[in-house]
Amino acid sequence: MPIAFITGASKGIGLATARQMLEAGSRVINFSRSPSPAGGIENHAVDLSKSDAESAVTALVDALLPGSDRETITLVHNAAKLQNDTADNLSAASFENIFRINVLGPHILNQALIPRMGPGSSILYIGSTLSEKAVPNSYSYVTTKHAMIGQMRATCQDLAGTGIHTACICPGFTDTEMLREHVDHDAGVLEAVSGMSAFGRLITPDEIASTITFCAGNPVVNGAIIHANLGQVER
Numbered sequence: 615m616p617i618a619f620i621t622g623a624s625k626g627i628g629l630a631t632a633r634q635m636l637e638a639g640s641r642v643i644n645f646s647r648s649p650s651p652a653g654g655i656e657n658h659a660v661d662l663s664k665s666d667a668e669s670a671v672t673a674l675v676d677a678l679l680p681g682s683d684r685e686t687i688t689l690v691h692n693a694a695k696l697q698n699d700t701a702d703n704l705s706a707a708s709f710e711n712i713f714r715i716n717v718l719g720p721h722i723l724n725q726a727l728i729p730r731m732g733p734g735s736s737i738l739y740i741g742s743t744l745s746e747k748a749v750p751n752s753y754s755y756v757t758t759k760h761a762m763i764g765q766m767r768a769t770c771q772d773l774a775g776t777g778i779h780t781a782c783i784c785p786g787f788t789d790t791e792m793l794r795e796h797v798d799h800d801a802g803v804l805e806a807v808s809g810m811s812a813f814g815r816l817i818t819p820d821e822i823a824s825t826i827t828f829c830a831g832n833p834v835v836n837g838a839i840i841h842a843n844l845g846q847v848e849r
């Protein structure tokens with residue numbers, strides 16, 4: 615049975631992806647601080663911001679995948695933190711916290727899971743439109759989301775010949791708690807943000823989940839940045 619490891623499947627895009635992968639017949643394992651509300655998902659409490667995340671993840675993977683067989687694994691690096699900060703007000707401690715979740719977390723999971731992955735496996739990074747451009751007041755998010763593109767490209771090069779493929783899916787404005795919290799649940803701002811796509815609406819988490827599951831099943835996307843933003847309108 616294929617196995618999906620998803621970080622942050624307790625809500626939003628990760629939850630929608632977990633549901634789709636479960637429906638498609640995968641064993642689905644969620645690493646996040648709170649459990650997923652969906653039945654059938656194996657939840658394990660992991661806080662990627664903590665300094666013990668590496669030992670926690672390694673111990674969990676050893677327990678979840680006993681034996682040395684390589685499995686068909688889809689690893690989705692989805693958990694992330696978005697906060698308002700700038701080049702001149704972000705403390706080193708706060709930057710380290712974001713870096714641990716958005717960049718080091720994926721690296722820790724790669725280290726634990728790549729030795730368990732057989733051909734047909736995939737490592738999917740969830741970036742953002744801010745993986746390739748910047749806006750003001752999002753310094754740590756922009757920086758770490760750009761870093762994920764580098765991680766994905768280096769993963770592609772380092773795993774050449776293994777039958778494991780990778781991609782970075784970059785969503786636009788998607789209707790999740792992260793976005794709603796970011797705009798302080800302001801209906802007017804949400805409407806303005808909806809108007810920033812060529813379709814005049816927010817993306818649903820299921821639309822991004824479908825893009826992720828497509829990438830998992832199609833190694834031809836190896837090394838690719840997949841834009842999933844409904845056509846973001848630049849002003």
Ligand SMILES: NC(=O)c1ccc[n+]([C@@H]2O[C@H](COP(=O)([O-])OP(=O)(O)OC[C@H]3O[C@@H](n4cnc5c(N)ncnc54)[C@H](OP(=O)(O)O)[C@@H]3O)[C@@H](O)[C@H]2O)c1
Nearest residue numbers: 622624625626627646647648661662693694787788790792
């Ligand atoms: N929504 C958008 O408009 C948008 C746009 C572009 C890119 N994205 C990207 O899409 C991905 C999913 O975002 P979303 O909108 O679905 O966000 P969300 O609804 O806020 O979900 C974020 C997930 O990350 C987990 N998480 C946060 N901090 C964590 C930590 N310290 N340790 C472990 N897990 C942690 C959360 O679980 P717990 O709280 O249970 O720990 C939650 O399941 C992110 O990578 C985000 O950057 C989103």
